[in-house]
Amino acid sequence: MANMIPTKTPMPEQEGNVRNKNFEEVALGYTEEMACGEAERCIQCKNRPCVSGCPVNVQIPEFISAVQNKDFLEAYKIITSTNSLPAICGRVCPQESQCEAKCVRGIKGESVSIGRLERFVADWYMNNADEVTDAVEKVPSNGHKVAIIGAGPSGLSCAGDLAKKGYEVTVYEAFHTGGGVLTYGIPEFRLPKKIVQKEINKLKDLGVKIELNVIIGRSIEIDELFEMGYAAVYIASGAGLPVFMGIEGEGLVGVYSANEYLTRINLMKAYMEGYDTPIMRSKKIAVVGGGNVAMDAVRCAKRLGAEEVYLIYRRSEQEMPARLEEVHHAKEEGIIFKMLTTPVQILGDINSNVCALECVEIELGEPDASGRRSPIIKEGSEFELEVDTVIMAIGTSPNPLIARTTTGLEINKKGCIVVDDRMKTTKDAVFAGGDAVKGAATVIYAMGCGK
Numbered sequence: 001m002a003n004m005i006p007t008k009t010p011m012p013e014q015e016g017n018v019r020n021k022n023f024e025e026v027a028l029g030y031t032e033e034m035a036c037g038e039a040e041r042c043i044q045c046k047n048r049p050c051v052s053g054c055p056v057n058v059q060i061p062e063f064i065s066a067v068q069n070k071d072f073l074e075a076y077k078i079i080t081s082t083n084s085l086p087a088i089c090g091r092v093c094p095q096e097s098q099c100e101a102k103c104v105r106g107i108k109g110e111s112v113s114i115g116r117l118e119r120f121v122a123d124w125y126m127n128n129a130d131e132v133t134d135a136v137e138k139v140p141s142n143g144h145k146v147a148i149i150g151a152g153p154s155g156l157s158c159a160g161d162l163a164k165k166g167y168e169v170t171v172y173e174a175f176h177t178g179g180g181v182l183t184y185g186i187p188e189f190r191l192p193k194k195i196v197q198k199e200i201n202k203l204k205d206l207g208v209k210i211e212l213n214v215i216i217g218r219s220i221e222i223d224e225l226f227e228m229g230y231a232a233v234y235i236a237s238g239a240g241l242p243v244f245m246g247i248e249g250e251g252l253v254g255v256y257s258a259n260e261y262l263t264r265i266n267l268m269k270a271y272m273e274g275y276d277t278p279i280m281r282s283k284k285i286a287v288v289g290g291g292n293v294a295m296d297a298v299r300c301a302k303r304l305g306a307e308e309v310y311l312i313y314r315r316s317e318q319e320m321p322a323r324l325e326e327v328h329h330a331k332e333e334g335i336i337f338k339m340l341t342t343p344v345q346i347l348g349d350i351n352s353n354v355c356a357l358e359c360v361e362i363e364l365g366e367p368d369a370s371g372r373r374s375p376i377i378k379e380g381s382e383f384e385l386e387v388d389t390v391i392m393a394i395g396t397s398p399n400p401l402i403a404r405t406t407t408g409l410e411i412n413k414k415g416c417i418v419v420d421d422r423m424k425t426t427k428d429a430v431f432a433g434g435d436a437v438k439g440a441a442t443v444i445y446a447m448g449c450g451k
């Protein structure tokens with residue numbers, strides 16, 4: 001008999017006022033008992049609407065049924081037959097707009113917590129992997145070599161799937177460590193780096209080779225990869241180039257792109273004792289944007305000791321693209337949300353340090369091309385916020401290096417690589433996916449492309 005409780009089993013987490021002073025993981029994960037209780041809420045629908053909401057086609061009712069039977073290894077095998085990075089997806093996917101949005105239990109209550117169950121199963125496997133049989137076996141080589149550019153979720157997902165089919169895969173990564181945004185962007189308190197590393201190690205166990213500190217387009221060009229014997233190339237180089245607003249004052253000391261700010265904190269461990277990475281220890285800070293990146297930046301700033309942290313977003317909370325959970329967590333941690341507000345200029349003192357952010361209030365007009373209501377400035381609504389740091393988190397675009405150094409590779413006006421519906425570029429045997437083709441998107445979209 002299914003558990004008909006209308007709400008999700010809550011996830012234990014650190015208290016808002018405690019966690020906003022540390023970088024430990026916020027959400028603590030289900031216990032076995034909680035996971036089995038939540039799994040019982042799934043009524044095993046015959047038409048499986050949840051599966052159609054998953055870009056990598058996880059067999060959701062089947063894995064949940066295995067959890068109901070307490071066969072966690074079987075649940076893990078089912079998930080990983082289509083998803084190479086379950087511990088990551090279980091933590092950062094926007095399930096509320098994907099699988100969980102389609103779950104029938106959501107019609108008269110809350111959907112089944114598919115993401116939390118996925119996280120439980122992946123963590124269970126990581127904690128018990130030594131004692132259970134290998135879930136995925138190494139496949140003998142089929143003699144074909146594939147090169148992948150970028151060790152973010154798109155490249156890693158592609159690498160995992162190809163290795164499972166017997167291809168010899170080498171991933172070339174510009175940084176000194178793999179993971180892409182999972183490592184340099186998303187903070188430790190949302191996605192512990194040891195989890196990312198463990199998922200990468202599992203791919204290495206499958207035979208995937210990862211060459212770090214290699215910038216394709218500088219150290220090696222794509223045409224050279226073919227000379228080296230690769231039969232195909234998958235470009236998964238992401239969208240790491242920050243976008244600024246183009247307002248006055250963006251050159252002042254104390255203005256960062258969210259990318260730089262988060263990279264210093266996460267990849268270069270500016271928050272940890274023993275690392276000398278410089279980072280602004282702000283007192284009052286404004287972050288501009290309404291996505292996951294903005295949410296990560298405000299929450300990091302708070303943890304680094306800022307007393308007042310403002311989130312400035314030009315639309316209303318309803319239109320914010322960030323995951324609901326992150327918005328909820330940021331509020332609990334004391335972030336001040338200034339909605340329907342946009343900056344017009346950053347003001348500096350005589351030493352060119354940021355001292356204030358001038359903003360205007362916004363009204364929402366008719367829906368624009370994206371379907372969201374377009375922002376209109378309210379006359380005479382200017383005001384100044386006293387801040388010492390401003391962080392721009394309004395988007396990123398792909399780095400042009402690969403396109404500039406590769407003949408025959410078409411890009412669009414936004415600098416994104418043009419692909420067909422099989423992720424094939426305009427160059428023979430070259431495929432591309434993830435943020436490199438769409439601009440800043442989601443982990444699961446990037447993984448779906450890789451697949």
Ligand code: FAD
Nearest residue numbers: 150152153154174180181185216238292434435441442443
């Ligand atoms: P990336 O993750 O950017 O990886 C690309 C990799 O390619 C990088 O490691 C880069 O160093 C490497 N590279 C680039 N150029 C070269 C080159 N020339 N040669 C070799 N290597 C190269 N999505 C969610 O679904 N949920 C979230 O909660 C979420 N939070 C986010 C928080 C932040 C701060 C950011 C920045 C993004 C967030 N996203 C989130 C978006 C998500 O992380 C991205 O959409 C996803 O990582 C894109 O994956 P990718 O593999 O295409 O690119």
Ligand code: SF4
Nearest residue numbers: 042043045050103104
């Ligand atoms: Fe279970 Fe919801 Fe999927 Fe139905 S839609 S099978 S209840 S997870």
